[in-house]
Amino acid sequence: MKLAADLKNIQKHYDLGAVIVKALRGVTVEFPEGDFVAIMGASGSGKSTLLNLLGGLDRPTYGEYILGGHDVSQLTDDELSRIRNQMIGFIFQSYNLIPQYTVIENIEVPLHYRPGYPAISSKDRNRCIDLATKVGLADRLDHRPYQLSGGQQQRVAIARAMVNDPEIILADEPTGNLDSATEEEIMQLLEGLNNEGRTIIMVTHENLVARRTKRQIYMKDGLIAGEGIFPG
Amino acid sequence: MFQTIRTIRLALKSLMLHKLRSGLTMLGIVFGVFSVIAMLAIGEGASAQAQKQVLELGATNIIVTSVKPPQGAKKDDASTRVLSYGLLRSDYDLLTSNIPTITKGIPIREIAQEFRYLDNTIHGRLAGCTTDYLEVNHLEMTRGRFLTESDQKYMMNVAVIASEIAESLFQYNDPVGKSIQFNGDYYKIIGVTRRRTASAAIGGSLSGQDYNKDVYIPLKTFQVRIGDLIFQRQTGSFSAEEVELNQITLQVRNKDDVIPTADVIRETLGQTHGDKQDYAVVVPLELLKQADQLRLIFNVVLGSIAAISLIVGGIGIMNIMLATVTERTREIGIRRALGARQRDIIVQFLIETIVLSGTGGVIGVLMGLMTPYTFIGIKLFVDKFILNKSKGVSEVGRIFTEMEPQVAYWSLPLAFGISVGIGILFGIYPARSAAKMDPIEALRHE
Ligand SMILES: Nc1ncnc2c1ncn2[C@@H]1O[C@H](COP(=O)(O)OP(=O)(O)O)[C@@H](O)[C@H]1O
Numbered sequence: 001m002k003l004a005a006d007l008k009n010i011q012k013h014y015d016l017g018a019v020i021v022k023a024l025r026g027v028t029v030e031f032p033e034g035d036f037v038a039i040m041g042a043s044g045s046g047k048s049t050l051l052n053l054l055g056g057l058d059r060p061t062y063g064e065y066i067l068g069g070h071d072v073s074q075l076t077d078d079e080l081s082r083i084r085n086q087m088i089g090f091i092f093q094s095y096n097l098i099p100q101y102t103v104i105e106n107i108e109v110p111l112h113y114r115p116g117y118p119a120i121s122s123k124d125r126n127r128c129i130d131l132a133t134k135v136g137l138a139d140r141l142d143h144r145p146y147q148l149s150g151g152q153q154q155r156v157a158i159a160r161a162m163v164n165d166p167e168i169i170l171a172d173e174p175t176g177n178l179d180s181a182t183e184e185e186i187m188q189l190l191e192g193l194n195n196e197g198r199t200i201i202m203v204t205h206e207n208l209v210a211r212r213t214k215r216q217i218y219m220k221d222g223l224i225a226g227e228g229i230f231p232g
Numbered sequence: 233m234f235q236t237i238r239t240i241r242l243a244l245k246s247l248m249l250h251k252l253r254s255g256l257t258m259l260g261i262v263f264g265v266f267s268v269i270a271m272l273a274i275g276e277g278a279s280a281q282a283q284k285q286v287l288e289l290g291a292t293n294i295i296v297t298s299v300k301p302p303q304g305a306k307k308d309d310a311s312t313r314v315l316s317y318g319l320l321r322s323d324y325d326l327l328t329s330n331i332p333t334i335t336k337g338i339p340i341r342e343i344a345q346e347f348r349y350l351d352n353t354i355h356g357r358l359a360g361c362t363t364d365y366l367e368v369n370h371l372e373m374t375r376g377r378f379l380t381e382s383d384q385k386y387m388m389n390v391a392v393i394a395s396e397i398a399e400s401l402f403q404y405n406d407p408v409g410k411s412i413q414f415n416g417d418y419y420k421i422i423g424v425t426r427r428r429t430a431s432a433a434i435g436g437s438l439s440g441q442d443y444n445k446d447v448y449i450p451l452k453t454f455q456v457r458i459g460d461l462i463f464q465r466q467t468g469s470f471s472a473e474e475v476e477l478n479q480i481t482l483q484v485r486n487k488d489d490v491i492p493t494a495d496v497i498r499e500t501l502g503q504t505h506g507d508k509q510d511y512a513v514v515v516p517l518e519l520l521k522q523a524d525q526l527r528l529i530f531n532v533v534l535g536s537i538a539a540i541s542l543i544v545g546g547i548g549i550m551n552i553m554l555a556t557v558t559e560r561t562r563e564i565g566i567r568r569a570l571g572a573r574q575r576d577i578i579v580q581f582l583i584e585t586i587v588l589s590g591t592g593g594v595i596g597v598l599m600g601l602m603t604p605y606t607f608i609g610i611k612l613f614v615d616k617f618i619l620n621k622s623k624g625v626s627e628v629g630r631i632f633t634e635m636e637p638q639v640a641y642w643s644l645p646l647a648f649g650i651s652v653g654i655g656i657l658f659g660i661y662p663a664r665s666a667a668k669m670d671p672i673e674a675l676r677h678e
């Protein structure tokens with residue numbers, strides 16, 4: 001089985017001068033391609049830190065992280081940017097759309113940073129429209145984020161995460177700000193993406209959400225405490 | 233290329249997010265660029281004016297004038313009440329015959345005089361001169377002819393009158409052939425000169441000349457009929473001045489000879505006049521060089537003042553861009569998460585700054601182009617509201633009315649370039665600080 005991401009004894013320390021915060025204290029975990037994982041655990045247990053490392057937003061202090069054949073801990077800042085652009089799709093709890101851009105422009109943002117900076121072709125444009133249609137926003141292309149509901153904004157974010165056809169989608173509490181009906185819509189979208197074969201790693205607090213994934217990882221104090229729903 | 237156009241479009245989009253703020257920020261650059269162009273235009277106009285004046289005097293001319301010596305100098309002559317000073321006919325002969333580089337000399341004797349025809353009178357300037365006066369002073373005839381050699385030789389009682397004299401004494405009649413009366417004699421009018429713009433004063437030694445209230449007669453006629461001695465009635469007592477010539481205009485063979493010839497003239501007159509200080513030598517070519525130098529100083533001083541306002545504008549831009557970067561920390565985090573490299577962030581904010589300052593620059597250049605027209609407005613205002621106010625105020629006002637700004641076309645790309653440069657200079661720091669942010673922290677920013 002091919003691995004989408006492979007972490008070996010990953011540690012992440014924050015040096016705050018007086019103290020060193022050990023946010024991750026030796027995480028070893030494998031994510032096969034096509035996996036659908038929920039990361040759970042108490043607040044402060046290191047979930048977001050792990051997700052950020054997985055997404056190449058930061059480098060581990062110790063340990064080895066192999067993503068698509070590269071050891072991420074050795075990459076330069078520019079190379080990390082390229083990894084984020086080409087291999088990762090991010091979905092955030094607070095949507096994180098660019099407020100002055102329309103729906104279609106927000107979906108296009110990752111295209112601006114493709115390697116070699118090719119111009120956005122009409123084919124690219126059509127792909128963005130297709131993605132917007134897929135997440136149910138075909139009639140909102142020229143709306144701005146403030147004109148959309150939370151669920152709609154999160155769907156824009158999902159379309160944006162898909163635009164560069166990434167291997168892995170990382171979602172940090174994607175339904176944390178949404179009501180249960182909207183949560184259901186978002187989960188259906190993510191399930192659909194997973195069924196297409198995409199690896200999805202998602203941080204969540206909600207048992208109902210976690211139950212719909214293939215695998216649950218429980219974190220505690222910067223370590224993986226167990227797998228499956230509520231071990232022990 | 234497409235990349236740049238797209239980035240500029242997106243930059244505009246971000247700037248439009250805060251229209252008022254962007255507009256106000258731009259204003260600093262607009263006025264900076266405008267003042268650079270306007271200041272240089274004023275300097276350029278002043279020097280062009282000075283050059284025109286000097287060239288009107290003739291670049292190959294040297295002008296020697298009589299100067300009333302400082303009052304103390306003639307104290308012991310006070311009893312006679314005759315003040316005798318100035319250039320002598322012998323000076324004229326000496327200069328024109330002994331200095332080979334001088335090709336022509338025009339001696340002039342002038343007094344203020346009242347002229348009469350029938351019941352009409354007018355005050356003007358009576359000048360005794362020679363034939364060459366016409367050409368050297370760029371005068372033209374509208375009727376009749378100017379003074380000739382034979383008028384001179386036979387000391388004819390003939391006069392050439394200027395346009396304003398003709399208009400006020402003869403209205404619509406042809407003055408030629410009629411007789412004008414002054415100083416107790418009648419003079420037959422042989423010609424009328426065309427209206428000519430007055431020449432402005434230059435330095436302290438050459439006063440401005442209004443050629444339109446002149447009457448010209450042969451110098452010899454002046455000497456014989458009017459003489460050197462002029463009486464003046466001054467509150468109860470008489471005083472008299474004895475002057476042979478008021479001015480000698482000397483024409484030099486070519487430009488290279490002007491400066492050395494002027495030195496010889498100063499030396500020659502220094503010997504005959506001793507320390508009387510009753511003459512001055514004005515060399516237009518020297519004035520031209522001074523004017524050039526003055527322009528340089530003018531441009532540097534005015535240009536620096538304007539440049540300071542540009543820098544102030546730049547600091548304003550930097551201030552706003554720093555605020556923008558802080559405000560858009562989240563956006564920076566998002567872009568970084570989606571794959572933007574540090575360089576991409578720098579380019580983005582730098583282009584935003586350049587679009588801001590460049591747009592300001594374009595508006596400033598357009599306003600700068602309007603400088604001469606703006607000045608017409610300023611002059612109208614000054615004419616209407618300031619010139620008739622108290623003396624101090626109207627003096628300041630006069631400075632404006634005398635300005636003839638000329639946009640220096642080289643200053644347009646210069647000012648625009650500076651505005652873009654300011655954008656880069658003051659944009660680089662905010663842009664770099666944006667790019668250096670930690671993406672995770674930036675994403676967490678509220
Ligand atoms: N930039 C940072 N500087 C210092 N400590 C941090 C930083 N980021 C996270 N931490 C610490 O690391 C631990 C894990 O944080 P996080 O991964 O955000 O937890 P979770 O997402 O599970 O709530 C917490 O104790 C947090 O305070």
Ligand SMILES: [Mg+2]
Nearest residue numbers: 044047048049
């Ligand atoms: Mg978290």
